[in-house]
Amino acid sequence: xxxxxxxxxxxxxxxFTSTSREHALxxxxxNDLNSNKAINAYFEDPTPPKIEVILQHSRDDHRH
Numbered sequence: 001x002x003x004x005x006x007x008x009x010x011x012x013x014x015x016f017t018s019t020s021r022e023h024a025l026x027x028x029x030x031n032d033l034n035s036n037k038a039i040n041a042y043f044e045d046p047t048p049p050k051i052e053v054i055l056q057h058s059r060d061d062h063r064h
Contacts, residue, residue: 009035017042 005013005028012035013024019042030049031037041049 003033005029005033009033009038013038013042017046019046023048 005025009028010021010024013019013028014021016039017023023042023046024038026048027038027042028035031041
């Protein structure tokens, strides 16, 4: 089973970014559970990583 973000990391992300717990989980998991990396990634592009992947696959499907 993959490691999960700590409650502290989730709370810090939510507090700093004013986003949802779901956003925190997605960004933390996509950034090796590193709060600093996750927060920086959020401010570079606030679209949650999982949604980006889904959209990319959808675009690829429409190109074929």
